[in-house]
Amino acid sequence: MNIELEGQIAERDYVIAQWLDIKPRPFFLAAGVLILLLAVVVLWQAFFGPPKFHAGSGKWFVLALLAYMAISFGVWPYKAKRTYRQYKAIHATQRYVVTDEALKVESDRGHGVVPWSDLVKWKFGNGLFLLYPNDTIFYIVPVRLFSSAVQVEQFKELLRRAVNA
CATH class of the missing domain: 2.30.29.30 (Pleckstrin-homology domain (PH domain)/Phosphotyrosine-binding domain (PTB))
Known part of the structure; x- marks a missing residue:
């Protein structure tokens, strides 16, 4: 052969490669889906559940989730693009x-x-x-x-x- x-x-190739590199194995993907489902339940309970649950734990969870989203979809791709631009070769x-x-x-x-x-x-x-x-x-x-x-x-x-x- x-x-x-x-x-x-291209820059786009480099950013996609970074995402592909961290693509989870099936076990971790399943674990991530379960964590996401748990997050939905916690958020539902925080806003619509019994008053005792409204103590603020759900609000911290929402803040953590927003921080994670900002890092995953904002900071991380920005850093990958910056690294590509710096890597002249x-x-x-x-x-x-x-x-x-x-x-x-x-x-x-x-x-x-x-x-x-x-x-x-x-x-x-x-x-x-x-x-x-x-x-x-x-x-x-x-x-x-x-x-x-x-x-x-x-x-x-x-x-x-x-x-x-």
Whole structure:
């Protein structure tokens, strides 16, 4: 296999990659849904429940929920965008060559070879592949750089076979 890709990683790609990186596993997603349901019950009780429950605990919960929402949907994306703008090397046009042995990456800033055996996991979603050499660092490969859906499927199959095999 030999797939050649070329393009830039856009700010939007970088922000989406950050979200995809923290995408929860099914267990944590289920736990989050249960916590959300509990939050709805607590809020309902705080505003419409027995007077004894109106002591203010629900109001603190609402404040905490609003703070969480502000961080998740305001501060966090802002910081991801700022990090992208500061990281000048990511703005360069990237050239990728996918082979059966490795991913070769080069730009005017440098080049490297990442053997598939060096990757511990990968994720796919929202138009991106994330390739992880460890649990916290990832390479971003946008799907829009592939010339066809067939190439995307070939790449997925290669990752299934070669990464963490």
